[in-house]
Amino acid sequence: MSRRRLPRPSRRQFLAGTAAVGVAATGGAAWMLTDDPKDFIVAMIRRSVPYVEFEPGAIEEFAASYYDKVQVQRRGNIEKISKMARGIGMPLTETVLDGNEKYENFRRTTVSTFLIGTDFFDETRDTTKPVAYFGINPCGRNPFAEFA
């Protein structure tokens, strides 16, 4: 994959860089989070893979479905982070939480779950089109698995 040849910035450099990309791409609207914690999930995903273009509404559809299924305790944590992000903005929130294993685990597993529900990893997809979201399969969630 050609992306393999891109430079490998540190996470902090990466966050700073993608913040600039995000602002440029959205005119700053990305930081205007509402009271809905699902907006935070959407923003978190966008900032984690800013170089990927998704079909309109794809991330929002996933976030709604995902948030509905998370446990009550985890919802409380998402609401807390969402509130923080509304107060200080996404870039600073992610800087504050950099190195926090609970948040990092939440971010990586959530983004991974979303990507697996799309055609992003489908090597046959038309890369000139935005990535489409299909949903989370109950079985076969590892698209890379090979069987004897």
Place this chain on the structure above:
Amino acid sequence: MNFVSPSETRGPWDLIVIGSGFGSLFLLQAYLRRKPTARILMLEWGHHNSVDWQLEHGVNSDIPPQSTMRLESGKEFDFTIGLGGGTNCWWGLSPRCHPNDFRLRSTYGVGVDWPISVDELMPHYAEAEQTLRLAGPSDIGKKLPGAGRYPQPPHHLSTADRMLKDASPDTIFAVPQAKNSRPTEQGGTCCSNGTCNLCPSKAKFYGIDNFAGIWTHDTLKICTGARVRRLDRQGDTIRSVIFESDGREYQADGDLIVLGANGIHSAFILLQSGIHEGKPGAYLGEKLLALAEIHLDGLKHFDGGTVTPAFDLSDIDGPHRAESGATLYLTENSFNWTGLRLDAPGRFRETLPLAIYVEDILQEENAVVDDGGDLPIIRHAGPSPYARKGLDRALARLPEIFSALPVESVHLRRVMPTIGHIQGSLRMGNDPDTSVCDANQMHHAVRNLLLVGTSVFPTTGWANPSLTASAMSLRVGALV
């Protein structure tokens, strides 16, 4: 299944089995072979939640384990209250123990020795491995004597696993596990979903689906929703079992009682029954589970055929056990716990998640406690220095053990709150003052009370305990 209502349970019964997990089911497998006409009552607190029900509801039971105990400290424990017990929530990993796991004190001067040896379990391990339809490697006997004759071939290794195996053929092995690598009449093949407590392809061995010969046996009657509260003891004998169902108490009379609830509730039943010999409840514990991650430089992972394809057995035994716990390193083929890499574009799969098991020494003060209330209290200080030292050692060893891979960096992600392997609260031993049951798992003082399951383990070892608990039940089921 022959379900009966609480009012039909009075008996007398030849055998009353409390709990329905590995310990109970494998005991019945051996017992029914010898005594097919015996009248048997099984009492299970939980309900019969089918696998389809579990998949639909996203849980193994309608009774959350947390609602059945009070945790006094931060240490958590996990189990299933339901028909089939731990055979529902388990992940199917089934290695045998190492011979020195049974003689930790005499070999390394720590912990205690078991009153049985691995040799006594050999034929029963073999039977349990067949019953559980294990998929595993033929060469694992190099490290675990006697193992290797599995009914199914091993699961497909990932590229990283194969590189490790090529470099260290005597320490890296495919993990033996109770998940189909080939379709069977009972279920499909593993889909590598990483949700094995709720296996969507039914590739995993579930007790409620895969013990048909026991569940449908004419003389076995099953009462669910029956929470055993106490045992009625007269001298060295249990006369009856008192249980609660829908707010009413019932009594069932039996000649032989098998206690196989779980390490927390079996101990609590003894405590509430006033059966205190051998310190039931004390020495509660489990091994430590940590998640780590190796970032790989240019090597893509997650192409294995099951969630935990391989493990490294370099550190399951050796002189280090005198100072720190034995360690098992499992490669994970799922990104459910650590996620894909997001730190650099396009390198999503360049990571190898690891589960690290570290043996712990069971401490007397970590215990199930009865304060006279309705629920057991759990007092546990968390992993001991022995286990923590073992984890430190393991982390330092990772670059060497995984040196066949293009290791970019190693990260400890987190120590998990529980591994779900409750052990030790009813430990076996030769000394009635320091153990609850003898080498044949019979209570030292109450001679018709048989204790089964992982609660009788006097040490945690490094291995997943279900296979060993199953083999032990087959052994004692052939004796009683």
